[in-house]
Amino acid sequence: MGCAGGTDAAEPDRTGPVRLAVIIGSTRAGRSGEGVARWFADRARARADLEVDVVDLADFDLPARYLCAVTPGVAAFIGRVERADAFAVVTPEYNHSFPASLKQAIDYAYDEWRAKPVGFVAYGHGSEGLYAIEHLRTVFTELHMATVRGRVTFDLLASDGGPPVQDGALERDAEAMLDQLAWWGLALREARAARPYVS
Known part of the structure; x- marks a missing residue:
């Protein structure tokens, strides 16, 4: 992994709703990601079994070079x-x-990702973000994560460059993926509490 590594914090005791982090992966000026994340997070917040935290990468000062000391932005x-x-x-x-x-x-x-589920909300021009999802699946599998089958994808051109609005199929896709994330999130949280994940 490199000299910075992960944190040594112990896994906290967790009860109640599954804590879902919605990560906005683009930091580009003029991005559509904020609106898409807001649309998805609103659906997640409507559920009693999820507690939502929107994590916008643009809010963190992540060094371009991988440093041996963990910076405040990286630690956050x-x-x-x-x-x-x-x-x-x-x-x-x-x-x-x-x-x-x-x-x-x-x-x-690194360790902070392990034995947790991840799903994807992707968008693009023509491909609906499917290539991005397939590449991310291989990365997260290497980090010992469970990638759920459900996904939410759409074509920015077909949606006028913004998040989907009142699209029944996308709403159903979002709910199906949230169901899977809630199930796996709870199951793996209980599993991590019962026994340490294997190295």
Whole structure:
């Protein structure tokens, strides 16, 4: 992993709703990610079984170089990852993959990701972000995460460059993925509390 590594914080005792971190993966000026994340987070907040934390990568000072000392910005980001039970990554598709800003952030944490579920909300021009999702699945699998089957994808051109509005199919996709994240989030939280995850 490198000299910075993860944190040594113990897994906190967790009860109540599954803590879902909705990560905005793009930091580009003029991005659509904020609106898409807001749309998705609103649906998650309507559920009693989820507690939502929107984690915007643009809010963190993550160094471009991987340093041996953990900076305050990196520590803040890792702390948000560590507190979450499950993740929904909101990502655009750039050149048939996901943004460099997202990969950089993912790599700053390690143990904090492990044995937790992750789902994807992706958008693009034509491909609906599907290539970004497939690349992210391989990255998160390497981090010992459970990638849920459900996903939310749409074409920015078809939705006038913004988040989807009153689209029944997308609403159903979002609810299905949230069901899966809530189930896996609770199941894996209980499993981590019962026994340490294998190295």
